[in-house]
Amino acid sequence: MTMTTAKPAMRPARPEFSSGPCAKRPGWSPENLANAVLGRSHRSKLGKARLKDAIDRTRAVLEVPDDYLIGIVPGSDTGAVEMAMWSMLGPKPVQLLAFESFGKDWVTDVTKQLKIPAEVLDAPYGQLPDLTKVRKDADLVFTWNGTTSGVRVPNADFIADDREGVVICDATSAAFAQPLEWKKLDMVTFSWQKALGGEGGHGVLILSPRAVARLESYTPAWPMPKLFRMTKKVEGGGGKLSADIFEGATINTPSMLCVEDYIDALKWASQIGGLAEMQRRADANLAVLDAWVEKTPWVAFLAADKAIRSNTSVCLKVVDPRVTGLDEAAQADFAKKLAGLLEKEGAALDAAGYRDAPPGLRIWCGATVDSSDLEALTPWLDWAFQTVVSELAAA
Template identity: 25%
Template sequence: MKKYNFNAGPSILPREVIENTAKQILDFNGIGLSLAEISHRSKDFQPVIDEATALIKELLNVPEGYSVLFLGGGASLEFCMIPYNFLVKKAAYLNTGTWSKKAIKEAKLFGEVVEVASSADANFTFIPKDWTCPTDCDYLHITTNNTIYGTELRKDVDAPVPLIGDMSSDIFSRPVDVAKYDCIYAGAQKNLSMAGVTLVIVKDEALGKVQRTIPTMLDYRTHIEKGSMFNTPPVIPIYTCLETLRWLKKSGGVEEMNRRAHERADLLYAEIDRNKLFRGTVAKEDRSLMNICFVMNDEYKELEKPFLEYATAQGMVGIKGHRSVGGFRASCYNAMSVEGVKALVNIVVCCRRTMDRPFGRQDCLIAFHPYMTGFIH
């Protein structure tokens, strides 16, 4: 049975990326050594960093004056590196979910934090509108996609102060005006690579303005000066990143990824909206194209567990929703095929059709049993 990986992260990668990485782990470029054992400072690995950097700049149209870094620690480490490097007195944060809250918590260790808006009272079911950012802030921080709650900012924000974006779960899924940002960061394990590397794109002239002493490893200038080689970088995840970037370029770049993202999301959201068993969890205008969250309507809650078991038995992997939301979450990152989304939609459609039978609820409970998967069809 074919399986479709809807995990929120670590998540799906293009098959050719996995296969090519596996080959290099066995023998890197025919040198007789594994990618896992070569020196990161060797003449064999430097071209990997160079090509990956060039592709990122090309695919995102990164302007001159920006550096591309490959760092460790995940996006969570960036929550403190951002204020360490940019917060002089006061910073503004848009609170749209768990990761925003974590970033805010770290920033408060370094200075005053202004929460320009929040949807916490509504369990982050929408992205706040009509808020203003104080002009005396050192920067405004946004999280462009909220993996847990399923909301997304699909357009770059216009801000009166330097803009910083956590794009961990939607980077390379749409065109981005990098020039609007002083810093963009992204944990790679959703749209770019396996877990273990973090992408940072930082405006060089924005650095060096804070008076505090920054620990060497937490200073972006350290890594710019050494070309991401100050300490041993995560070699295999960076190589996987390179393979993904090659795949992205060959597949049509971010414009094509944007088109595919809309196609996948339109298919699944359309069925959720017409299906009496399910409902989406967030405001329609703020729905994420990357993380599609939905739950059973209250009158059908008892079908939630058997539906999950049935869908899993049919090859749908990782669709259980986060505990903060419940229900289901289909993460449709760049590598997810339309075929995979159609397979999930078909299961949801069959559920609706079964409920339309005279004994629909009983039929569903029987049909969802993992050992009677043929019944529903």
């Protein structure tokens, strides 16, 4: 490989490649948030109207079926997933797919905190579990797209049409970038800090009619924290869904500035062509990195199989023998130096791999990122690698 130390002539115009919170939409400005309901109660008529607007725009852009409910909940995507698991799991056997760090977190919460015996179908980073083992008579918890592994499920064919259990899908890095098969999913969660570049702290929870039926027919054995309660007790036992949560009311106080920012991102998504264009942009971004990896011997995708490779949280690993021959700690140090140099030069911010994942880089390719910035980035990736590997040789 030809070595050079010359810095590339052009930097990405927007070097924000963080996997969350992600890059703001192109053309974003604080002035776009002038309609934010500030200094007012979120329960005011105006506050509820903005929250309802966010819900309605979510349905339109994400193409959520009319009979599914959408609510804004606390705690980002994590809070939404926890609400789903604490409220619904227990009456049937449980299976969990664990192929990245957050899926592993859901395993811990189900088996250690809720103490529900569960079957865990796991796989190393970069791979998927054996999806043929998913049972139709069990509840299922899984991430559609592994943010920390760069792996996604290719479709929902592994979920039976006549399933008996409910399906809880953590879709936070898939929503707005990959086609979600709604008829196969009962509780879908995401945070707008991902594919729409929103601010952190808020989650979105989407319920199918089957999810509503489970919530109203099943009362968990454990105490339910207020933040997780989606039903109200009714006379004679059982519960009734708190429908106001899905009409603009919230369980706790949201940031109306963040809500306005979310509305701004949804407006942008609609203006550029909606869900299809959002997915096309993410695919085009992945294609830029794919073309570069194909001709670059020192790097490879963590997800070797194209069919399961994420088009949002793209994870890369160093495969040069001068690095792979190092011990694990030294490889991690190399990756840290690589990301640090990219940040120092203003070429890529927050591009380090997730702390629990194999050492490497993670580059967000969702729709709020422009392909032109990824094209400008790849020469910097080569330059940074050559610089750090040269320092390694000289040490």
